[in-house]
Amino acid sequence: MSSNKKYWKSVEELKESSSIVETHSQKEFVEEIPTDEFLGNKETLESSTTSRRDFLKYVGFSTAAASLAACEGPVMKSIPYVVQPERIVPGVANYYATTMADGFDFSSVLVKTREGRPIKIEQNTMGTTGANARVHASVLSLYDNKRLQRPLANGEVVSWEQFDREVKEKLNNVNGEIVLLTQTFASPSTSKLISEFSQKYGNVRHVVYDTVSEDAALEAFQARYGRRALPSYDFAKAEVIVSIGADFLGDWAGGGYDAAYAKGRIPKNGKMSRHVQFESNFTLSGANADRRVTLTLSQQKAALAALHGYVTGGASTSNLPAHIDDALVKAARQLRKAGSGAVVVTGIPDVDAQALALSINEALGSGVMNTASPRMLRQGNAAAVKQLVADMQAGQVGAILIAGVNPAYSLPFADEFAKGMANVDLKVSFSMKNDETALLSDYVAATPHYLESWGDVEFTTQKFGLMQPTIRPLFDTSQFQDVLLRWTDNNISYADYLKQTWEGAMGAGSWIDALHDGVFEGTSPFTTEVGADQTATSVSFDENAAVRNLSAAQGEGLELELYTSVALGSGNQANNPWLQELPDPITRASWDNYLKISKADAEELGLENEHVSNGALNGSYVNLKVGDAVLERVPVFIQPGQAKGVVSLALGYGKKEGVQKEMQVGVNAYPLYQDFNAHQKVVIEKAAGVHEFACLQLHTTLMGRNDIIKETTLEIFNTKDSHVWNNMPEVSLNHVETPVTSPDVDLWDGFDRSVGHHFKMSIDLNACTGCGACVIACHAENNVPVVGKEEVRKYRDMHWLRIDRYYSSEETFEQDIEKKENMSGLGDSLSQFGEMEIASDNPQVVFQPMLCQHCNHAPCETVCPVAATMHGRQGQNQMIYNRCVGTRYCANNCPYKVRRFNWFLYNKNDEFDYNMNNDLGRMVLNPDVTVRSRGVMEKCSFCIQRTQKTILDAKREGRAIEDGEFQTACSSACDKGAIVFGDVNDESSKIAALSEDDRMYHALEYVGTKPNVMYQTKVRNTSEA
Amino acid sequence: MKKVKYRHSAARIVFFSVSLFFSFNALLLAQEAPQDSPLSTDEADRQETVQGPQESNVEAPTSGGDEAAGKELFNTLCAACHKLDGNSIGPALRGVGDRRDTEWLHSWIKNSQALIASGDEHAVEIFNEFNQVAMPPFPQLSDSDIDNILAYVNAPKAVPQEQQAGTAASGDAAQGGGGVSTDILLGILAFVLLMLLVILYLVNKTLRRFAVASGVELPVKEKRAKPIWKSFVENQFLVIVTAVILVLVGSYFAYGWMMQVGVDKGYQPIQPIHFSHRIHAGDNQIECKFCHSSARVSKTSGIPSLNVCMNCHKSISEVAEATATEEYSKEFYDGEIAKLYDAVGWDVSQQAYTGETEPVKWIRIHNLPDFAYFNHSQHVEVGGIACQTCHGPVEEMEIMYQNAPLTMGWCVNCHRETNVRTAGNEYYEKVHEELSKKYGVEELTVAQMGGIECAKCHY
Secondary structure: OOOOOOOOOOHHHHOOOOHHHHHHHOOOOOOOOOHHHHHHOHHHHHHOOOOHHHHHHHHHHHHHHHHHHHOOOOOOEEOOOOOOOOOOOOOOEEEEEEEEEOOOOEEEEEEEEEOOEEEEEEEOOOOOOOOOHHHHHHHHHHOOOOEOOOOEEOOEEOOHHHHHHHHHHHHHOOOOEEEEEEOOOOOHHHHHHHHHHHHHHOOEEEEEOOOOOOHHHHHHHHHHHOOOOEEEEOHHHOOEEEEEOOOOOOOHHHOOOHHHHHHHHOOEOOEOOEEEEEEOOOOHHHHHOOEEEEOOHHHHHHHHHHHHHHHHOOOOOOOOOHHHHHHHHHHHHHHHHHHHHEEEEEOOOOHHHHHHHHHHHHHHOOOOEEEEEEEOOOOOOHHHHHHHHHHHHOOOEEEEEEEOOOHHHHOOOHHHHHHHHHOOOEEEEEEOEOOHHHHHOOEEEEOOOHHHOOEEEEOEOOEEEEEOOOOOOOOOOOOHHHHHHHHOOOOOOHHHHHHHHHOOOOOOOOHHHHHHHOEEEOOOOOOOOOOOOOOOOOOOOOHHHHHHHHHOOOOOOEEEEEEEEOOOEOOOOOOOHHHHHOOOOOOOEEOOOOEEEOHHHHHHHOOOEEEOOOOOEEEEEEEEEEOOEEEEEEEEEEOOOOOOOEEEEEEOOOOOOOOOHHHOOOOOOHHHOHHHOOEEEEEEEEEEEEEEOEEOOOOOEOOOOOOOOOEEEHHHHHHOOHHHHOOOOEEEEOOEEEEOOOHHHOOOOOOOOOOOOOEEEEEEOOOOOOOOHHHHHHHHHHOOOOOOHHHHHOOOOOOOOEEEEEEOOOOOHHHHHHHHHOOOHHHHHHHHHHHHOOOOOOOOEEEEEEOOOOOOOOHHHHHOOOOOEEEOOOOOEEEOHHHOOOOOHHHHHOOOOOOEEOOOOOOOOHHHOOHHHOHHHHOOOOOOOOOOOOOOEEOOOOOHHHHHHHHHHHHHHOOOOOOOOOOOHHHHHOOOOOEEEEEOOOOOOHHHHHHOOOOEEOOOHHHOOOOOEEEEOEEEOOOOO | OHHHHHOOOHHHHHHHHHHHHHHHHHHHHHHHHHHHHHHHHHHHHHHHHHHHHHHHHHHOOOOOOOHHHHHHHHHHHHOOOOOOOOOOOOOOOOOHHHHOOHHHHHHHHHOHHHHHHOOOHHHHHHHHHOOOOOOOOOOOOOHHHHHHHHHHHHOOOOOOOHHHHHHHHHHHHHHHHHHHHHHHHHHHHHHHHHHHHHHHHHHHHHHHHHHHHHOOOOOOOOOOOOOHHHHHHHOHHHHHHHHHHHHHHHHHHHHHHHHOOOOOOOOOOOOOOOOOHHHHHHHOOOOHHHHOHHHHOOOOOOOOOHHHHHHHHOOOOOOOHHHOOOOOOHHHHHHHHHHHHHHHOEEOOOOEEOOOOOOOOEEOOOOOOOOOOOOHHHHHHHOOOOHHHHHOOHHHOOOOOOOOOOOHHHHHHHHHHOEOOOOOOHHHHHHHHHHHHHHOOOOOEOOOOOOOOHHHOOO
16 A cells, blocks of 8 residues: 655645745756856867866876886896905805804804895804804894894984993993993903903993803802813713703703714714703703603702712712612713713703712713813803892992893893893993893994904814904994994904904914904913903812702702793894794794693693694693792693603793884793792793694604604614614515515606716704704795794795604604504504504604605606696706796695795785895895795705706816715705715715615605605614613 | 697698798898898998098108007007097197107106106106106117107197098998989889789780680670678688688787787897997907906806996097997097996096996896896806807997897707707716717707706796
């Protein structure tokens, strides 16, 4: 039914036949539109130059013209030097030897520069300490977007002249003491300079502060040998190594011991070193040990005391659990047997413990430890730092100059330090960043990166390194030493000062030779020690008292061990995306620090780690309480092999100032580092919330699959035929067992690879310690992008080379295999395979660097629809980016899962705001390697740009190539010699010998892919006698 | 399935070849026409102008010396520091005989320092004027040698004569002549064709007349019921075949057009400084790698830095008269050299660097995409390939342009055809021996060496 409602707009409408309504109903607009006025006036219309039609014409033309013009290729400029420096040839790399010394990492390096800009760090094989992952990544810290570019005075940018003038004036009129608070420079010339500075201004105190303290070891060494230093060790000579809580493959005592250690780990003439590790936290050293015993932190002390007793033969009673005691007795027996080849190291932050370790080594007559030429890389004095902060609060300090350290972030009592700073009249900070300490300072001197600086480093009292600039300073910076020279009215530059200091003290070589090599031997031209008590106390060390003290150590409740992670160390390079994305070798988690806890403790506290539906890892949060310090919302990572009763947390994370937002990850553990003691008592309570980890490997066990990793014991290796411990898989061909390498059972036709070069790589699982230097070197060499935490969580990391870490689910891998082989029936396998997915409480560990295996019969090549990946004659599996259309079939078909897909554009993309997104960060890119775009697959290329260069150099010089010339980024970064690369068609080469070695095997041999990457079976020295 | 082989029907092949033939013809004609004639006339010009001054020299008065011998001596001994016109390290020497007497000049040239030491007023004056740069003594010059040099420098400057205009005119005439002759040829051809047509028409007419006369019945063409196009349209088969052919031909050309996108062959941008490779590499025969030295060792050939330019241009601030062409005058070239001085910060009057530099922003001509790796030293030093193989006749280029397409097909073709220069290179010894045995050849091409594998250039 239709309604007869009437809608009306005005009352007028209700009237019948209203004239107004009538007229308006015919009109669209109420008002008169002046069309006639415009169109009717012919004159105006004609005089108007632009008609509507013209307007459209112009719009159309300009649009078309603009789009046509856009079809033009871009005009590229080429700008040569006005005056070309003599040594720079565009396109040819120059190498310079220099030394990294940031107070935590000290290493001799070679720097590769292109057109005057450093792009890569290489090992300096003449140096004493090898380059770890952080040293390799340090080149990116040079191009850090957050660096200070100019000196600041009270937050304002000033010129250096003004800066010098103002500070000098204030220094001259200072009321109170002048304090220099510095990192360990280990630099004789800097020490000399500081003493000159002291003479000029008088009343100067120099306090050396190590962010991560080695105070106990320094005190112990000083007490015994009268010098504030650390013993140096040559682990290559070691036959038996017993470590109690010392991660000597990590950052213990300045680090850099892993290369020598690895030399002793490769079985030679049936012999290799034996390594027993007693520890609480799961460290790299523990992962590489032949025998690892877990114990609590207080038990570590007792264990050391007991070991001392067993070694020196004195009466010994230990209250330790039987299995630990047993391990100690056996270790002591082996130590005694090895004599000069034995060494005991400890990381217990206790003077008694450190002194006891020294006396054990002396008692053993250890030739591994060297006290005559000790290490000078740690000189910090914890007591002096504490005293300084107290003095600052008391207002006794008139001026403080802080160089190379960030106490406002890294001091456990940072709050007190900040209060103390308020009492100081003149606060000057020498810093590369506007960090926490710089923000507290009146004056901030922008300092250069070590690649822009001069310097010298005293590695040991005999071995030195030189630091030289490899690039013109990027910013208006001035290094600490140069500023001090100016403030002491010395008109020479630090470079000249350095040269003068060393005149005559360099031993045989000349200055130029030393600069060329980066290292030299000599004697320090300036021996007065800094920060040390000049009247070296020859405190008589009471061994018995020490043993008594250590044995009495009691542990109640949970203990916390603070450690430094492989990726960030003490946190100096927290703003380095390569390091943030480097997975921890043990946990395989990146972009985080977390509380490592044993499974038993986690269950007790109701803490969880769970795998969520997309395969990522989530974990609970806890609040930590150490003394008065509370750390909230610390994520928990359940770590197999963590000692029950001990939790551990990495230092160096959680930095906020001078760090890009993406990299402000983790929690700052320094407030818990009380009394500079890494061992603390802790109270844990569960906190609300779930933490999202970016962990790259959740399947942790090998499930007894010895076709991925083969390992055996030294005993079997020495006595049995290689078929027993390194057997070739066989398949049945016409009911005859045939080895898989036989051409009869191969799907593919083989090619003749005997002509020309044929590249192969050998990875020795015995020598690989899992340090991650190769991963970073690969990043730098091949322009591998950083993808960020969110993407890593989705397993979209771009690492061309990863280091897989496997745990055993039984106590040893051997038992895993046994268990697997003894399974029978479906029921067994269903239940037992489930068990085998869970790692043991104290598992064996093995590291396997995994990269493209460059299969001669590559599964990826056969499935590519556009032939974007194919095989080269030299053995490389080639990946051609510009041909790839991104089907990802190849990645699906790769049994080793080493292909990486560019899900996004990772350069010049604000969503991925890492080094490739700014002009400064892009300076690190290798100009010889394509920067990949979105939607293409990429993977290890066997560094073809490097092999091609080696070949070209030889061609140009008209000579044959010698063994050792062919290198990849990873093989040259591996100072342990675990990765060897070369031309297998050169019969005399090392790689040819390795390819015939008894230990050689291929990963997943039975798949029949015929990889060009070989692995050398891991051998463990399990002998207990 | 075997039919696949014959997918291209004979007819289409014929059609293609015909169309191809025509298209290429058109292209060839288009290319030939503009290039040939100007170059040849240039050549003629240059020869003429080169001759000009020489002739005038002969006419110039000589003053007791052999000018030709003097010129040679001057160029080897004096030209490093002296110019005829304009100060360099030393003063300009033209007409020096008018300023100083011959005896003074002799003693100065033989040992200027002795003369200065003796306190000679003029000698000290000139020594101080030119920044006290000592002129090396030339005791090896005999008096007659010095006379020869003086004869050369005292010769008055050759006035650019009217002869030049004459040469230009004659050049024009020559060019015009060339034009006329082709026109005439074409005219004759057209005339002959026309005549042929007329003759044919006449013959036909005459024959018809004969036929009519002799009563032969001529076949009368029947008028078609339909026009031919209509029957064509009605024949579906023909229409489809034609459409298919048109589509194929269209896509062939479209493909060809699209393949040239991004190929910048012939790219000839205007550079900030008009640098003439013709003058440097052509006239003066400077070896390419003299300036592009990094081509020997590096992947890039390198654009020479300005200090390299200044090695020569410190003393060459102007071009010779003979260098100027019709298109580019001497003033123009001198202006370009002045641009170099501005960029490098060279003060000509003071003969000193000011330190104010302004790098030259050359426009890059040869651009390979980032994903292709090319190494100059591999080709130039190891392979011994001449620069001109890829860069074309650079020594003739007044303005540099891209000579090769720089496409992958072009690279790969060359790699297939070129033999590797293995002789005398120890690196190749073993691999050459083994590979040549394998392939049964004496010489190996780059491709046989593995030079067309993708990752040799793409990584």
